[in-house]
Amino acid sequence: MESSPPSTVISNTLDPDLLEILRCPLTRSKLRQEGDSLIAETGGLCYPVRDGIPVMLIEEAKLPEGVESLDAFKIKFREQIPQ
Amino acid sequence: MREVMQEASTRKIYDIQSSFYDGTFGRLVRRRVEIAISHMNITQTDRVLDLGIGTGQSLNFYPTFGRIVGIDLSSGMLRQCSRKIDERELSHATLLQADAMRLPFADDSFDHVFISHVISVVSDPIKLVIEAQRVAKPGARIVLLNHFQSTNRFIALVEKWLCPLCTKLGWRSDLPLQDLIRETGLEIDYRYKLESIDLWETVVVRNNKSAVNPAGRRNIRKRLPVLAA
Numbered sequence: 001m002e003s004s005p006p007s008t009v010i011s012n013t014l015d016p017d018l019l020e021i022l023r024c025p026l027t028r029s030k031l032r033q034e035g036d037s038l039i040a041e042t043g044g045l046c047y048p049v050r051d052g053i054p055v056m057l058i059e060e061a062k063l064p065e066g067v068e069s070l071d072a073f074k075i076k077f078r079e080q081i082p083q
Numbered sequence: 084m085r086e087v088m089q090e091a092s093t094r095k096i097y098d099i100q101s102s103f104y105d106g107t108f109g110r111l112v113r114r115r116v117e118i119a120i121s122h123m124n125i126t127q128t129d130r131v132l133d134l135g136i137g138t139g140q141s142l143n144f145y146p147t148f149g150r151i152v153g154i155d156l157s158s159g160m161l162r163q164c165s166r167k168i169d170e171r172e173l174s175h176a177t178l179l180q181a182d183a184m185r186l187p188f189a190d191d192s193f194d195h196v197f198i199s200h201v202i203s204v205v206s207d208p209i210k211l212v213i214e215a216q217r218v219a220k221p222g223a224r225i226v227l228l229n230h231f232q233s234t235n236r237f238i239a240l241v242e243k244w245l246c247p248l249c250t251k252l253g254w255r256s257d258l259p260l261q262d263l264i265r266e267t268g269l270e271i272d273y274r275y276k277l278e279s280i281d282l283w284e285t286v287v288v289r290n291n292k293s294a295v296n297p298a299g300r301r302n303i304r305k306r307l308p309v310l311a312a
Contacts, residue, residue, distance in 0.1 A: 015177060017150065018150075018177055021130070021189050022188065022189075023187055023188055025181065025182065025187040047187075050180075052165070052178075053158075053161055053178050053179065054179050055158075055179075055180045056154075056180060057156075057181065057182060058182075058185065
């Protein structure tokens with residue numbers, strides 16, 4: 001369905017100033033926007049943007065291919081996870 | 084695990100409360116919020132983080148300039164808030180769903196951080212304040228609007244007795260401010276109550292990053308060499 005109203009498209013494009021300071025809450029790496037997703041540079045956790053609101057919760061993030069669980073992700077990228 | 088469970092139940096409580104919040108609990112806090120924001124002196128180019136923006140009552144009191152970033156754990160609260168932003172065409176305000184104890188922002192991003200009635204509802208208030216200190220710029224203002232355990236022994240006792248009930252409602256009353264200061268190295272600029280018997284207090288903190296208590300949490304200690312570099 002490509003008949004979504006243009007207003008939706010506009011509201012889902014993140015303000016560049018916000019994108020500049022936005023980070024993956026787990027790895028603290030920068031994010032890039034691809035449609036309705038924000039993808040972390042490190043590890044590739046993928047955060048959805050729902051109704052124009054980015055959902056920056058690690059439990060809601062889509063895992064990168066080949067990683068089965070969040071725990072597995074944390075082990076795989078433990079060097080990149082601050083704390 | 085316990086942490087996750089508490090956050091999940093808090094999230095649920097606030098999702099339910101979001102429908103009637105503004106008319107009940109929300110009315111009580113409005114005046115405190117208004118005064119606290121007026122003290123922030125937000126300028127044209129400032130970035131403000133409203134940590135736990137809820138239904139967005141604070142949006143009534145921010146200036147129409149600057150950049151306001153609001154986060155909340157509850158999608159129900161954010162929906163209400165988003166509606167307010169659309170209705171009032173507040174293009175300088177943006178919302179994110181996020182966990183206050185794991186903020187999705189770079190270090191030194193904000194000129195002001197407003198933490199209104201949030202500290203008592205998270206499982207680890209110290210972690211929350213440390214996160215706020217991290218994302219706030221050096222010298223930024225952090226404003227905590229909260230109920231802290233009374234230093235009056237009798238009132239503290241009543242609060243302690245009420246604690247289990249309050250936890251069910253989504254906020255705790257057993258947090259002494261002194262503990263928070265000791266653990267986080269917070270330096271208080273000033274603090275005030277609206278009335279002498281007010282159980283809520285506004286605490287204004289300057290983000291003095293170099294004074295972070297070295298005896299504080301592990302991640303702060305790890306972070307120090309990075310700050311010095």
